[in-house]
Amino acid sequence: MSLRRLLAMAVLLGLAACSSPPPPPQLAAPAPAPVLLDPDAACLQDLAALGVSFQPVQSFGDSDQGCGVGNAVKVSAAGVPWNRPGVLTCAMARTLARYQAEVVQPLAQQRFGQPVARIHHAGTYDCRVRRNNTTAAAAALGGSRGGRLSEHSKGQAIDLMAFELADGTMVSVKKDWRSGGAKAAFLKDLAKASCSSFNVVLTPNHDRFHQDHFHLDIGPHTLCGY
Numbered sequence: 001m002s003l004r005r006l007l008a009m010a011v012l013l014g015l016a017a018c019s020s021p022p023p024p025p026q027l028a029a030p031a032p033a034p035v036l037l038d039p040d041a042a043c044l045q046d047l048a049a050l051g052v053s054f055q056p057v058q059s060f061g062d063s064d065q066g067c068g069v070g071n072a073v074k075v076s077a078a079g080v081p082w083n084r085p086g087v088l089t090c091a092m093a094r095t096l097a098r099y100q101a102e103v104v105q106p107l108a109q110q111r112f113g114q115p116v117a118r119i120h121h122a123g124t125y126d127c128r129v130r131r132n133n134t135t136a137a138a139a140a141l142g143g144s145r146g147g148r149l150s151e152h153s154k155g156q157a158i159d160l161m162a163f164e165l166a167d168g169t170m171v172s173v174k175k176d177w178r179s180g181g182a183k184a185a186f187l188k189d190l191a192k193a194s195c196s197s198f199n200v201v202l203t204p205n206h207d208r209f210h211q212d213h214f215h216l217d218i219g220p221h222t223l224c225g226y
């Protein structure tokens with residue numbers, strides 16, 4: 001193609017670009033999607049009856065990775081305040097509220113003569129595979145995929161780190177699990193009793209990834225690892 005023809009085409013293209021119609025005006029932003037209430041309304045009623053402070057959250061998911069939470073709620077207190085809010089399924093929030101009232105508080109009263117006033121947790125919903133030696137080895141080799149999705153990925157799990165008593169005393173899984181004394185005894189009793197509320201209970205006895213928290217979940221697997 002001659003230089004002259006190329007120049008002529010460039011001029012024509014330029015004219016075409018100049019004569020193209022202006023872009024249409026921007027459409028108004030769509031209204032925010034309404035929050036979908038839990039179709040299991042009985043669960044939300046149970047949370048209210050149990051004194052849980054929560055907000056319904058629109059169900060969400062990531063189809064690529066398989067993460068997501070249906071019937072989701074954002075909880076800031078279940079019987080006692082949490083150190084920070086967490087997103088869970090309504091069913092898991094209800095289980096935690098009952099666990100708090102029926103397991104945690106009686107054991108605290110029995111061991112310390114006072115209730116737990118605040119729960120310190122390290123995480124609820126989190127889109128990730130389970131942390132264990134296999135997935136850690138895969139991550140070290142440059143890839144973290146391949147492990148089974150954690151129940152955290154479905155809002156069915158929580159990691160409890162510490163229990164703050166009414167007088168401000170902290171009972172910490174990391175510091176007190178192996179310390180001996182009343183705090184360690186409380187944590188051991190609590191871990192054992194947790195198996196009646198949750199399907200999976202993992203403590204520092206399980207592996208090096210659980211040295212500072214109890215992992216509790218209501219997923220389909222069963223493992224009482226206190």
Ligand SMILES: [Zn+2]
Pocket residue numbers: 152157158159214215216
């Ligand atoms: Zn966990």
